[in-house]
Amino acid sequence: METPVPFPLHDRLTEQVSFDRKELGVILGVYGRMVANGEWRDYGLSFLPELAVFSIFRRTAEHPIYRVEKRPKLRQRQGMYAVVAQNGQILRRGHDLAAVLKVLEKKTIRLLD
Template sequence: MHPISTAAKRKPEPIMWTRRELDAILRVYGRFVAQGEWKDYAIDGLKAEAVFSIFRRHSEVPMYAVVKTPADANRQGQYKVVAMGGQILKRGHDLAQVLRVFDKKKFQVID
């Protein structure tokens, strides 16, 4: 038997947002909070992705989720914005560009 190294025994670290990524997301979030559109958020660091969920009210399911999936970085981009029904609204390699989906004039908050 070969001894298992301590690195092999440890659980993999969850995927999480960097400070720069959170700053970009919170700027958009703060704008909609100031308009009274969004009321709450949740941040989850999971095994394969990081999720920033956006809620209209505290007790509801999230209206939108900003998702970071590093495994998709070389394909369609590691960032995406997903609507409540699972529809991907925008996807890409640059978080700031993906978050611009919320800047569109035709963008409306679903009630």
């Protein structure tokens, strides 16, 4: 006799949060500029039921220096996009992904001055 699966596979897959093509284009645009500047070297993607995460690494074997998070449940509050530093501090949160990502470019500009 077959054991029933508590949640059908299809339901579990539809519960995952992910970045759409436009969002990834915006993120990868900033990422590409930083790679060209020699600041960043690698990235990782995580898709979980509550959030999607684009992790940015200076070197492959390290912890991410920044995380770009998408939390759809915060859409009506402070915004579903956030940039989080390595120490867990939220650097910027908002409704517009491009505006939220500007904090990453400003941090790099300050470091180069």
